[in-house]
Amino acid sequence: MKRFIIALVFLMSPLFFIGQSDLVTYAGNTGKETFYDVMQISDGTFLVTGYCENLDWVAPAVPRIELTYPGSISNGQGTNRYGIILHFNSTLTQLLQVVHFPQGVVEDVRFIKTNSLPYAATQDLFISCNTSDTDNNNGGYLLAKLNSNFVDATPTGCVWTRQVWAKNYAKEAHPWDVTSDGEIYYVSGESHGYDWSAMYCLNANGERRVVENWRTHWQVQDGEWKGTPASSYAGSSSLSYSGIVMKSWGRCEMRSWTQEEFDAILPDGNGGTKKGTWPSDFFYTGPCDINNVTAESPGYNGYSPESCCPVWGASSIVVDRRDNHVYLGMNFKSYYNFPEGGGTPDFEPAVIAFDNQGAVKWWSRLYHEINPEGEIQPSIPDQYVDALAIDYSSDKLVVGARCHGNNTENFWEGNQILANPSALGFQNRFTGTQGDIHISWLGKLTLAEGNLMNTTYMAEYSEGATNFGAAHPDPNLDGWPNPNGGWPNVNTTRMAKNALEVASDGKVGIVALGRRTITTANAYQKMVKPQYGGSSCWNSFVRLYEDDFNVPVYSSLVVGEWDTLTQAGGGNTELYGLYKTSDGIVAVGRHYATAGVADGGSIPVSNVPAWGAAGPSNESAILVYYKSDNMINPNDGAGSLQVDESVRVNVRMYPNPTEGNLRFDQYLSHVVVVDFFGKVVADFGPQERGEIDLTTLSQGTYIIKANCKRGKVIDRVIVR
Numbered sequence: 001m002k003r004f005i006i007a008l009v010f011l012m013s014p015l016f017f018i019g020q021s022d023l024v025t026y027a028g029n030t031g032k033e034t035f036y037d038v039m040q041i042s043d044g045t046f047l048v049t050g051y052c053e054n055l056d057w058v059a060p061a062v063p064r065i066e067l068t069y070p071g072s073i074s075n076g077q078g079t080n081r082y083g084i085i086l087h088f089n090s091t092l093t094q095l096l097q098v099v100h101f102p103q104g105v106v107e108d109v110r111f112i113k114t115n116s117l118p119y120a121a122t123q124d125l126f127i128s129c130n131t132s133d134t135d136n137n138n139g140g141y142l143l144a145k146l147n148s149n150f151v152d153a154t155p156t157g158c159v160w161t162r163q164v165w166a167k168n169y170a171k172e173a174h175p176w177d178v179t180s181d182g183e184i185y186y187v188s189g190e191s192h193g194y195d196w197s198a199m200y201c202l203n204a205n206g207e208r209r210v211v212e213n214w215r216t217h218w219q220v221q222d223g224e225w226k227g228t229p230a231s232s233y234a235g236s237s238s239l240s241y242s243g244i245v246m247k248s249w250g251r252c253e254m255r256s257w258t259q260e261e262f263d264a265i266l267p268d269g270n271g272g273t274k275k276g277t278w279p280s281d282f283f284y285t286g287p288c289d290i291n292n293v294t295a296e297s298p299g300y301n302g303y304s305p306e307s308c309c310p311v312w313g314a315s316s317i318v319v320d321r322r323d324n325h326v327y328l329g330m331n332f333k334s335y336y337n338f339p340e341g342g343g344t345p346d347f348e349p350a351v352i353a354f355d356n357q358g359a360v361k362w363w364s365r366l367y368h369e370i371n372p373e374g375e376i377q378p379s380i381p382d383q384y385v386d387a388l389a390i391d392y393s394s395d396k397l398v399v400g401a402r403c404h405g406n407n408t409e410n411f412w413e414g415n416q417i418l419a420n421p422s423a424l425g426f427q428n429r430f431t432g433t434q435g436d437i438h439i440s441w442l443g444k445l446t447l448a449e450g451n452l453m454n455t456t457y458m459a460e461y462s463e464g465a466t467n468f469g470a471a472h473p474d475p476n477l478d479g480w481p482n483p484n485g486g487w488p489n490v491n492t493t494r495m496a497k498n499a500l501e502v503a504s505d506g507k508v509g510i511v512a513l514g515r516r517t518i519t520t521a522n523a524y525q526k527m528v529k530p531q532y533g534g535s536s537c538w539n540s541f542v543r544l545y546e547d548d549f550n551v552p553v554y555s556s557l558v559v560g561e562w563d564t565l566t567q568a569g570g571g572n573t574e575l576y577g578l579y580k581t582s583d584g585i586v587a588v589g590r591h592y593a594t595a596g597v598a599d600g601g602s603i604p605v606s607n608v609p610a611w612g613a614a615g616p617s618n619e620s621a622i623l624v625y626y627k628s629d630n631m632i633n634p635n636d637g638a639g640s641l642q643v644d645e646s647v648r649v650n651v652r653m654y655p656n657p658t659e660g661n662l663r664f665d666q667y668l669s670h671v672v673v674v675d676f677f678g679k680v681v682a683d684f685g686p687q688e689r690g691e692i693d694l695t696t697l698s699q700g701t702y703i704i705k706a707n708c709k710r711g712k713v714i715d716r717v718i719v720r
Helices: 002-011 168-173 259-263
Strands: 023-027 033-040 046-052 064-066 082-088 095-100 111-114 125-130 140-146 158-165 176-178 184-189 197-202 216-219 224-226 239-245 265-267 273-275 303-305 313-320 325-337 343-354 360-364 382-391 396-404 438-446 452-458 508-514 539-545 552-558 573-580 584-591 620-627 661-674 680-683 688-693 700-708 711-719
Touching (some): 033 111, 046 111, 046 584, 046 620, 111 176, 140 184, 168 184, 184 313, 197 313, 313 382, 325 382, 325 396, 343 396, 438 508, 508 573, 508 584, 539 573, 552 584, 552 620, 661 711
Parallel strands (some): 033 620, 176 313
Antiparallel strands (some): 033 046, 033 584, 046 082, 082 095, 111 125, 125 140, 140 158, 176 184, 184 197, 216 224, 216 239, 265 273, 303 325, 313 325, 325 343, 382 396, 396 438, 438 452, 508 539, 573 584, 661 688, 700 711
16 A cells, blocks of 8 residues: 555656756845846847845855945835845856845835836836835835946946835835836826825936826926826916826716716727716716716716725836827726615726826726627726736737636626627636635737737636536647636736736737646646646646637646645745746746745756756745747847848748757858857858758857848847
8 A cells, every 4th residue: 555655656756858048047145035027138139027035055166246226215114125136248147247125225126127128129217126124115125227237347336216105006016017118107006995095107317207198297396286288287387297087086087077988988998888088977877077076976887986095006007108198907896886775896897098298098897897798897806907908019018917706797708809809718707616716817909099909818717626627739738628618716816916918929928826726748847737637736837828818838737846635835935027038938936934934845946057047945036048949030039130121131041949950941142150259150251051060059048130132130039
């Protein structure tokens, strides 16, 4: 009997594909460390942000640069941590330098962003950092612009800083983004409370500015002025800055100001309609008079504002850096009044699109208020917006949302899309009978009108689920049951806040927390399939979806190894950020600890670099670089090909990736190979060539520059 049990445990252990090129490592020592965000800059190197309690784990030879900053930063209730930006080489195997705030000044560096387009030449860098202090001292988070971008030079300080009072959603999610000209839209305040919240805009110098078509403005003297456009202001003072106030009491924000606007019946983006030009009109019986604010409820579909919480919940902002249009994700705490006299509290979502002058383009509820048959529908599940991103390849807004529970009307389904009748999501809808769970949803809306084009739910299977359908027909789904077959119970699945990643071809990457998570055949760390028996565990995972959400390209766990009989060992990691590269996905996070001791089992590491660690010690940072042939896309490489497009010629180079011998579909002259640091690593001279030999080069991504009869050739090649 003992022999049988030992064999069973072995057979039912989670399966791993340990690829030679995958990098999976811990970082740190006996202190606490967490990695929060990651990006690749245009010289091919990587930046990773986070915090650590000490820097003793960093090799003495690695340069350390302490950031200076203007004025003072309030962090009086902080925990004496270092907020860090780690600079790695292009393979993440070498730590080049550490840029950090003085110890205790901030709690971490949470997000890092640039005002350039994805995969273009890196311009300026902007960061947000958590702070801990009283409301009066603007405890919440810090926004700052760095004085260099690591490509031109190493940052040594902040050009400006702006301390942001933030609690709840604003504190947890850091809703902000930067325009192409270095302005920042951000949310300050709390959520679902009594105090205050608003969206503001900082100019390129970090000062709040006036936004022409917003409707609330603050005068240099004499307080608020309500009106639009700002250029029509005729007061005795002058306007100092503008905001969108996220509060219902005594205000007219997010509400129509005229009867015509209030009565408007508008398309909802997916075959139904909605009433009202603004997303909070549905609460009220009429428009808002700015000189005599009234708020009679409920609105046409039975909803009223929840009396406990006049402040709304703004959670996500993204900017399209081509035109600087702004997209805001939020929700309203509400109360639904049933016809029979009962009632239930609820949260209703909204995504609002603004142009670069602050005028509203459209808004979406993400479900039908009035369905295509003309029936008014309540949507009882709580619903939230967790992330927004821009798909530049197809001019779409990517929305990451979440619902708590299920009912007749929930987020739109993947195979019921008016503008795209043939659409099919990987998981079209909520299945099973479990109600008290949170599950995620991904959708793509057109940037111009807010029309739904593609969507999928993201709800991993429950432990002990039954009623599965047949195996998914895609061989990369590894025999997992098709989520669109059967009626299995699903379980809580939460994506990380504001961590959507969109590749150059529209594929969408996420990091999330799930239970019996579906993993692909090419995964580094797999979940045991339910048909094989054995227990799952709570786990973090990283996933890349096709651009239409029809199927995952890659899905892998990042969790401690667990016993599939007892479930012991897992449920001990969380991922916060990711980045799609030319050959894979980088994700970062942490391994939890209790009383200084790492929880559960260790994640299976691979190719641990000199700066890393093979196991956790206390709370430890995690970095994974997962690679797979079906994630290869040279256009996801770092940097920009700065050429005159009028003379650039497209030439087919094959095979790409290559193991050394690279062919062209026409003859090229003066072929030069350059690495991402701009160094020429191979020069094949002026003669014409139909192929070149790259076997002497190390593995990595390079730029091919050449001439042909019709113009210049510049493209990327991956050497394996």
